[in-house]
């Protein structure tokens with residue numbers, strides 16, 4: 001488990017219980033056929049709303065959002081391919097991945113050659129069903145295990161996709177949690193994938209339980225959680241909130257956080273935003289393997305938040321990055337692939353990150369000419385236990401660098417101390433009036 005759980009107001013048992021609850025929420029959401037629009041997203045948001053009272057918003061088809069247009073709404077009731085004996089050899093009811101997401105309705109009899117032109121498989125993983133979409137190009141298709149393709153006889157097939165693609169709405173969820181300041185932390189996850197667990201029911205579950213946790217604590221920042229369809233959702237949200245985005249001081253896209261040993265943090269486009277430095281610091285002291293990547297315009301909704309016209313301080317936290325685990329976008333990214341203990345660790349690390357954001361600040365030493373005499377104030381050896389030496393060092397670092405220009409995060413980075421130790425030292429010095437908050 002990540003090392004920062006010691007300092008926070010949560011026990012290892014509580015964190016482990018949250019991992020199980022997240023896993024349970026994912027299992028409840030897993031069977032739903034989601035897409036970038038439609039009833040699957042609505043049902044998903046309704047279930048999340050049982051945990052956090054979020055607002056559900058509908059944006060009509062045809063709405064212009066920057067260079068894009070909100071698409072028609074897609075819904076599906078059933079889909080199958082029947083062989084000449086009338087058996088459902090491909091059945092949407094067994095896995096919603098069997099249908100290319102956003103397939104237009106079809107109901108006809110076709111020969112094997114025509115059927116094959118509409119089938120998608122993964123020859124390298126012949127037992128897995130691929131996940132395919134056709135959002136912006138009206139088409140239809142089925143996805144099957146490659147092994148099944150080889151077994152298809154040369155006969156006539158009945159294909160049926162009972163779907164609708166009609167004017168409707170793009171639906172997303174937004175949960176705003178006001179804090180002491182109107183400055184905001186944005187947390188975003190995508191809700192458009194059907195039965196796929198790590199990408200991205202894990203991000204949905206993590207966002208939900210982080211929101212739930214923060215709703216019970218006093219927060220300096222306001223928090224805005226977005227549950228949006230990938231790409232078109234963030235573009236839509238940004239187009240409606242252009243005037244508000246200057247309040248976003250830090251942001252995080254959460255995806256694929258339920259499987260994989262290490263963490264991967266992809267920095268914001270700025271590369272040196274506070275969120276980037278906070279996460280580097282937290283991961284360095286977490287005791288968990290991690291990798292930090294520079295920004296690239298490939299991935300999740302950070303692509304939109306970090307487009308040059310916004311350039312928001314938004315990074316992306318993952319375990320193994322998208323497209324780099326073999327199960328990615330296949331039926332093998334299922335509930336067996338994700339683990340409660342990994343989810344719990346992701347929860348703990350994200351709370352650690354938010355703890356640093358909440359606790360960071362700039363202070364001024366009130367006794368800057370030579371060191372103050374800590375012993376007479378009871379500050380030397382004031383903190384018992386094995387960490388006392390570290391904390392004394394932290395006191396000296398905070399006193400030395402608190403000249404109104406270095407934040408506590410800067411001091412933690414330069415001293416290579418954990419942020420929590422630096423923060424504790426600053427609080428102690430504040431209570432002894434040796435430190436004062438710098439006026440902004």
Ligand code: ZN
Nearest residue numbers: 193199322329
């Ligand atoms: Zn994906």
